[in-house]
Amino acid sequence: MKVVTRFAPSPTGFMHVGGIRTALYAWLWARKNKGTFILRIEDTDKEREVAGSIEHIIESLKWLGINWDEGPNIGGPNAPYLQSERLDSYKKYAQILIDKGLAYPDPYTEEEVGIFRDRALLVKKPFLYREHRPEVFDKWDYTKPLRFKTPEIKSYKWNDLVYGDLSAGPEALDDFILIKSDGYPTYNFAHIIDDIEMGVTHVMRGQEFISSVPKFLSLYDALGIKPPLYATLPPIMGEDGKKKLGKRDGAKDVLEYRKEGYLPEAMINFLALLGWNPGDEREIFTIDELIKTFDLSRVGHSGAQWNDVKLNWINKEHIKKLSKEELKENIFKYLPEELKIDLPAGKAGKIIPIITERISKWSDIKEMIERGELDFFYKQPEFFRDKLLYKNITSEKISENLALAIVELNKLEEKNFITENIKNTLMQIADRLESRGELLHPVRYALSGLDKSPDPFIIAEILGKNETLSRLQKAI
């Protein structure tokens, strides 16, 4: 069977990480099976629609490399891919149901239905519209919502590719709305019609939809069409572990992670592992490895907590795997302008390994730069006398040591002023002094203005001979 999956977000704001994981699993499954992945926009709620969302969704997916074979921007055999442009399809199927006597206009006002609901809730019973279903149906004049007449009230059992056998009682069945009074279909109706017309074979979605499945199955029954296979995904919980991760409880816009310097493959890797595992002890995956290894049978059933710390670790592991060129490209995106302009091109590249080496100290590239870790490359450091002091060494001794460093470093020719030579020179002095700390700490501080900094030898090379000697002199 040719696999067809889809991701069908509604354009109501940014894409958060939970939505992305659903998209990812559907995409992985399609790619693994050499199938088709469709992007469909479910824009049937004009009230909640947020301008610019579609572009945002597309940009988020593109950043992560989740590509689609059919979708709003590229078209496809089942175009259009915006539900608001598919109203004729929904009308056609609605008419089929009306003709079968399985759809009818809702005679009540919204307020009246609200009263029914409140009354049911008050006596602690589930609200069921069908208990108020009219005995005779009016002809639909398009001004009232059109409801589905559930043909048979019964318990449903079905098989889920992830959860196995699922079932629900008859309470899960109700006369839900097919077409709203504004003429747009509801999700419950539209997504089924679209999935039928687009030939979707596997439906992946969050576990919050389990209780709606009987409604869907009942609609498929009414239409005489075989439903697709369902794969239900476990929920992602917030970092407090208490609630399902949602926009309200701090689920971030995925593009925020891009801004902060996370690699898309790291985000994919992390999201893939949030609810799925390969069954062996691998944790770091390339996209291709994920496509090869991913399997619905190994998707978990219980909710997993979002964990920034683990994400940081995975990001770090992916940074380590980058080639020099890729790394340079990535880091340059986040460097402040001063750093890009002020340094000669050749030397700017030298800060790359420094950043790589130290990235794990911070959660991401952006934070590292903002915290001033790299300021000293383009800014003269401020010196504080007490900071220059090392353990019990007097300031005279420090000045002496720094002066010695200046003399020896000055012997190096400009073209030989490279990390290795600088290191040898300073180490020789340090060994003569029989204390590396008494020389290296003051040098480190003089060059960077920091107690904790990258290797002072590399800093010296990047700063160049003149700047290095001048900073040492200034410190004295």
Place this chain on the structure above:
RNA sequence: GGCCCUAUCGUCUAACGGUUAGGACGAGUGCUUUUCAAGCACUAAAUCCGGGUCCGACUCCCGGUAGGGUCACCA
């Protein structure tokens, strides 16, 4: 309240009746070392509770408990 889903170290998870309950993140300790990191080694840390079935239960069954979801003219 009805219906539904879930339950292994702090966190993510492995073990599809027989293991000293494994791995990873994080934490701690040590080594290395020019600081902070990184790296390496080691340590602590878990089967929600109660019944059954079985020679044997993390695993199967039942009952609790806890968490989550759902009961929209939202998706």
